[in-house]
Structure formats: structure tokens, C-alpha cells
Amino acid sequence: MCSLSDGCVPLSAVQVRCGRGVCLCSPLDMELAYVCDWEKRQKNAHCPSIPVVCSWSCRNLVAFTTDLKSDDNEKDVSHMIHIIDTEHPWDVFSINSGHTEVISCLEWDQSGSRLLSADGDGQIKCWSMTDHLVNSWESILSSSLDRDPIIALSWLHNGVKLALHVEMSGSTNFGEKFSRVKFSPSLTLFGGKPMEGWLAVTVSGLVSVSLLKPGGSLLTASESLCRLRGRVALADIAFTGGGNIVVAATDGSSSSPVQFYKVVVSVVSEKCRIDTELLPSLFLRCTTDPMRRDKYPAVTHLKFLTRENSEQVLLCASNQTGSIVECWSLRKEGLPVNNIFQHRSPVVGEKQPTILKWRILTTTGDLERVSSVALPKLPIAISNTDLKVAPDTKFCPGLGLALAFHDGSIQIHHRLSLHFMGIYYSSSSSGPRPGDEATLKRQRTSGPFLHFKALQFSWTSLALVGIDNYGKLHMLRVSPSMCQVLDMNTTLRHLLFLLEYCMVTGYDWWDVLLHVLPNMVHNLVEKLHEEYMRQNQALQQVLATRIVAVKASLCKLSAATAARACDFHAKLLLMAISSTLKSLLRPHVLNTPDKSPGDRLSEICAKNTDTDIDKVMINLKTEEFVLDGPPLQSLQQLIQWVGDFVLYLLANLPNQGSMVRPGFGFMRDGASLGMLREMLVMIRIWGLLKPGCLPTFTAMSDSQDSLQLLFRLLTKLWLCSREDGPTQEPDEGLIDECCLLPSQLLVPSMDWLPVNDGVIVKLQGKNPLKLQFGKASSLPGAAGGAPLEALTRSPGSQKMDNLRCVFLGVCPTEESKACTR
DSSP: OOOGGGTOOOTTTOEEEOSSSEEEOOTTSEEEEEEEEOOHHHHTTBOTTSOOOEEEOTTSEEEEEEEEEOSSOTTOEEEEEEEEETTEEEEEEEEEOOOSSOEEEEEEOTTSSEEEEEETTSEEEEEEESTTOTTOEEEEEEEEOTTOOEEEEEEOOOSOOEEEOGGGTTOSOHHHHEEEOOOOOSSBOGGGOBOOEEEEEETTSEEEEEEEOTTSOEEEEEEESSSSOOOOSEEEEEEOTTSOEEEEEEOSBTTSOEEEEEEEEEEETTEEEEEEEEEEEEOOGGGTOTTTTTTOOEEEEEEEEETTEEEEEEEEEEOSSEEEEEEEEEEEEEOOOOHHHHSSOOOTTOOOOEEEEEEEEEEOOOEEOEEEEEOOOSOBOOSTHHHHHHHHHOOOTTSEEEEEETTSEEEEEETTTOOEEEEEEOTTOOSOOTTOHHHHHHHHHHOOOOOEEEEEEOTTSSEEEEEETTSOEEEEEEOSSTTOOOOHHHHHHHHHHHHHHHHHHTOOOHHHHTTOOGGGHHHHHHHHHHHHHTSOHHHHHHTHHHHHHHHHHHHTTOGGGHHHHHHHHHHHHHHHHHHHHHHTOOOSSSSOOSSOHHHHHHHHHHHOOOSOHHHHHHTSOGGGGOOOHHHHHHTHHHHHHHHHHHHHHHHTGGGOSSSOOTTGGGTTOHHHHHHHHHHHHHHHHHHHHOGGGSOOOOBSSTTOOHHHHHHHHHHHHHHHHOTTSOOOOOOHHHHHHHHHHHHHBOOOOOOOBOOOOOSGGGOSSSSOEEEETTBGGGOOOOTTOHHHHHTBOOTTSOEEETTTTEEEESSOSSOOOOOOO
């Protein structure tokens, strides 16, 4: 249970009507994971009155804006874009964007490697990641709309849409859980390849499209949304399955209609062409209610429920103190026929004429004033079946939208019914918390309430990031169960389902790890492996590295599985080295059979169980292994790592007892042991061509053939665990020979894990972390993480290049890359 100071609501404080009867909202529906603040001098420079925008990418990178006043001249304001990795939130990369006006839009592309920013002066900039570095961004392209403020911005759709079938979460086939939906790109090149670009809507009612040509230049065009251009205060952009674009726009007055336009983009004679068409519009329900006709004069939020569904829209109307939210749906209805025509004989095949009409789905009651809205990105089909599936599966992620209020609270409501699902009160919220009257009075006298000006869901809807009116970043966990009490098996099934979704899509799964407790790790890893092994061979090959990476990140969350995390990290590197070395092999003759030299090497090594490496080598075409000298010598560090790793595994075979040590996972992994055998054979052949590339061992005897010895023992161990044979325990003879290895060769110490300085392992406790941008030292130590820390390099130890397997020293003279996961 959380205390009231943690920002949670007492169980007795919230009762909501949800379906049948009354249910209680758990205090763990939403809870603060960490908050990241600026230094004092910089925090005071942030302008609370300036609008803030925020965007969350599929790589779990968060971009948000703040405006900084100059110390010398208050009129000199820098419009900043800040990009953080959610695992290292203190390591912020701040860009002086160069925008001359307040930034109004931020939008990530589907890959999470490019970011669009737009401002109130009509400037659009495209930022790209440099050399895959999270902390290095540059503006590569830009376009301008002549001082016409931009209010909506979106990348063109690439035609890739995946549907998530919650009702099939118990299926063993990934294809039944996640299916590809037929969806056309907004614009295609020759051969059906989607054309990249972006679309913007301005305050004067102009729609602008910029297309990225294959050569890297921009093709830009602009067109009015309708013949009579008028002021547009709010707009949003959605896409249809047929490749069209739909723009929703309003002038900001609740008494005016909300207009919808179809936009079609095409390229004719090397010029971009935009065609627009007016679609059915709607009036807010609150303006037709006599009790509320003039109560909410302004439309403050307008959003399509999802980017790929233009038929459902969310509207929020507000006054100075309150708001009301409405959800509308576009439906096809029959057009009534006049009585004169109803008596004539019907024509064969004639259908009743239909018309598209906006119908209200539901509306909330009077709420506090809404400051921000966040919509889920999880692609669950938006239909009335949501209301039926959720109680059956008890799966809530993706079903709720978040509303932030000016009193500092955040509420989760069902995205169709707008039923209340959960609530969060910030530490300075004015929400009704018993016994907090003194704090409330103190805050009223000290200044305005903290409230969230920008809010964004993660891509699995299990986390929520908010930027408050002082520029601080708040990271919240969003419970996958919301109002429901789930047993452990159901919770594990939901988390497993979302991990599988991240594996299939390639999205980062950091937000799922927020909800994994140490006692869940073992079961999740085992169930994930079982589901993976049930897929077809082709899909297994595609997901081979992803599942190892997921397992590694899971095992780091528990001290009991720390050694397995080491094994999974080593396996990732082993797979990378194996594919790199095999990719260097070239067929001696061009018109060769379908199998590549690497495939033939795997096949021959799998069939040949000889323990003599030279006899295995004879069966190979050595001409396929001939490489020039420089590439071979440059691979020596990788070759050395393979040799050291084999030696370490074999020398530690007798030590693998009841306590799981690093390397234990490889003792029964026939595929990995077979991979190591193949690489030892390749190294043997290359050693004949260039002895300088061979791994170096410290042997006790000058006549010792170290590579031959390691191959012989490795083959014996591989025969005990090969996939096409029965699994056996290593015999006493093999264990005795491995016991003698340290007296024959010097066993190296292996560098297992990268520096473990991320925030995810520190979030096992329920108390939120208080961090500061630019200061990693403010991060408290992990409780109970001693076994994991023993296998992890401390920040002050010698740095190592994990890709080239080279030690760089404690203080490298040059800047080096580091993996953020």
C-alpha cells in the first residue's frame, strides 16, 4: 500500500460506477515512478505560461519543449527541444531549436529516429539522429509557411498497421494475436513503396504537404482546406485505409461546427498536388443542451481517438473553471425516402441510399478544467466489443485515455464509454484527499497549483509521461489491471502478451518492465521461451536476437536471475560475432547452389561429430575462407573473445552446481555450443592463412595446441546437449579434463555486463525517485542488488568496447558510444 504522500488515493476515497454495480479504484491504478527536475537556476528560467508539447517514440525516447529566458535580457527567449531516454532520464540532450516562435508541435516518425518540430512562425524542422546516438541530433530538412502558425503536424502514413487481438491472447500463434491490417500508404512511389513526408495544418486554414524525394530534396505544396478560408484554432490529422487523409478543424468556439476534410495527396508531373473535399461536420452536444448552452464557450481539445481511425473523435469544451468531454462516431445511416417513392416497385439489386452522419457516443458530466489529453497508441480495434472484451480478458491497456486537470490530478477514462477507470493526484494537487487541508492552504498562498501541460502515453499504454507547468518531467506507471484485482497468472499473461507485441513490432519494451516484479521474472522468461518455440522456423529466425534481448533485460530485474542476464548478454554478442564472421565468407564460384558458405559450414559441423578439429576442417572448401590480410587482422579482438569465452565455459563446467553462475545457460544450449564449434573451425582455417589473427592463450607448455584442446572438449560438451539427440549429463572424464584446464591454460576473467546505471532496476521499490537533469549522481542505490552489482562493472572501472572487445582504459581520451539499454 502507498501512503498518501505518494500521490495515490485511499481505497475508500474513490467509488465509481463501472458497468454493473459499483467498483473501487485501487490505489495502484497510477503511481509516480520518478520525477526529473531542473537545476534551481534553470528551473526559474522556464516560463510557466508558455505552451508545452511532448511526444513519445516507439524507442522510448521522450521529446518535450521548454522556453528559456536569457539572464541578460528577459525578452530574449530560446525555444528548446529536450530529448531523453526513459532509462536514463537525467542524461538529457537539449537542442536550441532555432525556432523564432513558440514550438507548437512535436511528432516522431514510425521508427523513432526522426523528429518533426513546428512553431508559431510557420517553420517546420526535421531532426535526425546522428550515427544512432540518442544525444546527437541535427536538423537535416526544413520548410516554411510564411509566418502562418502551425497547429497540427503529422508524418504521412507508411501503410504499416498491426491489429492487436486481445481475445486471442491465449493462442500459441503470433499470427493470430497480431495481424497485419490492409492499409494503404498516403502516397506511393514506383512499385508501391511508401513515399515519406509530412503534412501540416495552419491557423489560416491551409494544409501543406512536404514530400521527401529519393535524392533527399523536398517537394512542397499548399492548398486551402476549403474555398472560404477561415481561422482554425485546433486541428488533428488521421488516416484512412484507402490512403486518404482526414483533417478535423474548429475555430475554437463551441457554438461553431467542427469541420472535417478529406485530403488526397498525389504527384503529377514531378509536382505535388493536393485535393480537398468537405466531409460531414458536427456541433457539440453541450451547445444544444439548454442547461449548458453558454457554459462552455471554447473548444480546448480536438483529437481523433487513433491515428488510423478517422471515424471517432474526442472533443473537450471548457470555461475558466471546468470542462466537459464528448466522444463522437461517424456512422453510415439509411436515408429516409419520401412516401411518394415508397410505393413504386423496387428495382432488382437496388439498395436504400445511405448517408454518413456524426452521432455522439457518450459524454462526461461537469469536470475540473482539462489542461491536457493523452490517447493510447496500442492498436486495439475501437468498437463496442471493447466493452465486452475487457471484462472477459481483464485486459485494460489501450482502452483508457488520460485527462489532466488544472488541479494537478490525472484521470483515466474508457476511450469509448468515458467511464471512469482510475485517478492520480500529484503531490501538490488540490484533489479531495483527507487530512490534507493544511497543505492545501499552504499551496494556495505560495503560488499556482502544479498541473500537467503536456501528457503522453507510452506505446504499450503502461506508462504516462507528463510535463508540468514548471518544466519538470513526471513518469507514471499505469496499471494494466486498473480497477480490477488480478491473480498472478492473469497479470503474467497480460505482461507476456505485451512483451510478445514488442518483439513482433520491434518496439522498445522498457515501459512493460516497469510492472515486472522480481518474483515474476523467472516465470515470464520461461513462458516467453515456450511461446517463441511454438512459432514456425522462419519467424523464430527473425525474432532470434529480440527474444534474447528481452530475456536479458528481464533477468536484470531480479538478483536471483542475475547470472542468466550475463548469459543472455553474452549470447547476444556471440550471435553478432557469428553472423559477422560468416558474412565474410564468399563462394569460390559464382554459380553455386542455394546454400551459402556459412550454411554449408553449419551443416557440415552439425553432421561431423569428430573431436579432431583438423578432420572437420578437411571436409570444407578452404578456398571459400580465403580473405585478405587486413580484414583478418582487424577481427583479432573478436576472435580472441571467442577463444576466451570457450576457455571460460569449459574451465567453469565443474563449478556449475546448485548456485547458478554466469555461463550456466550455455552448458545445455546445444545451438550456442554448435555456433562456438563453427567459429573455432573458421578460426583454425584463418590461422593457417594468417597466424597473427589467432587467439592468444597463456599455456603452461610450449607444445600445447590450445585450439585443438578446446575444440575437443567443446565437442564432447556439445554432444551431451545437441538438439537432435537426447540430453545427457557430462561424463566424469569430461569434467576431469575440464578440472585440469586451469593448470594447462590461464583462464581469463570475462567482462559480463555493461555498466548498470539505468533507472529500471532502481524502481523496484514503491517510493518514487527524485532525479535531476544533468546529474546522474542523484540516483539512489538499488536495494538488494548486491548479486547483480557483483557481475556488473562499476562506473569507475576500466571501460570496454563491447562490440570490438577492446579495453579502453579507465579514462578514455576519446569519446565513446555506450548502449542505453
